[in-house]
Amino acid sequence: MPVRVVESSTPSQISGTNDGQTTPPPCSLLSVGQAFSGTQNVSSLQKDEAWRVNVRIQGCDLDHGYLCGTMEALNVPMADTPVVTFWEGEIVDTKNYTFYTGKWQATPEDDIRHWTKFPSFSPLLSQVEIDGGKSLDLNSYAYIFMRWKEQYFVNVGTDCGLTIAGFYYVCFSCSDGSISGFYYDPNSSPFQKLELKSTNEGRSGFSFSSYELQ
Template sequence: MPGQALPPPCTFLNVGQAYTGTQNVSSSQKDEAWKVNVRLQGCDIQHGYLCGSMEALNVPSAETPVVTFWEGEIVDNKNYTFFTGQWDATTETDVKHWSKFPSFLPLKEEVQKDGGRSLDLANYPYIFMQRWKEKFFVNVGTDCGLTIAGFYYVCFTRSNGIVNGYYYDPNSSPFQKLELKATNEGRSGHSFATYQFQ
């Protein structure tokens, strides 16, 4: 069936791959960016699933870096489409967030017409991952001053491992931007703690 081909393997989407960058959490009152590290803990392209840890380093309300565990869905027309269908996200919310990515715009009309699907994602130079959804705090309690009620819309560039995302939570500042780059961690000596989940 057309549109069911899975994305080809990508060297930047492997278990253990680390990314580093920032999340802009600016609001009308203040301009603020947190340093963020992400590590992939699991990646199953066949089922459109991935998971990992996210570490926010300079969170003003927390005494230590805040680490969360998240799960994500790869938009592949087989397992998941561009439409979320949960967590208070309407199709309008989805289209508005996806449209922030220039790489989505050529697909927009087709996605809106075809119920969240686009035919040619297998060979597209970007992988869209939605619902990087933080599931729980790893090293702090829920009273750390942060919420994990929302989720991220993510666009991943296959050629260089750059990750761009937008956080969606109706009760948080809109369009908080996540910008990450794949690191050569392990080869360059740069590292951050690895966490084991029970």
């Protein structure tokens, strides 16, 4: 949720063409109700600014490469209250979605530039450059790659000073539930890094606000 306000493009679906591939295996750390906590670093020429961020998964459908949730930014300078957005995600499973975004102003070159920021993507690069990764079998891969697109503000108006025009390239670790991501929006600071860790609410005492989504 960077600070430049621009109009959001309308999301559109893209479809994979390799029906022989299967979705990534179900992961207990990537399921409805799971919460994550961490930071998003918003950089500028003058300073580095880290926002505290909470994420909760509200829906997950691995068969269709879909998930959704809420993102809460806690210490946004221009906002009087935490800013909550609702996002929808695409899981790169080579069946429903490939590594090439095909929308949201992202070119294949932008895709490669961002995916290569994740060390776990390196073994996949050569094949992705050939066909977007359609022929890859990610079923047993230790990482799940996704795109998260914020759809609307939950608790504030569009005049809050933030933009949701861009989207996040996301890498999820199946082993420990950690998430890293990079925000892409041509009109915002590049490579804003999202770093989240899975939270154990019962033992750590971390509490997450509830929001009714309509």
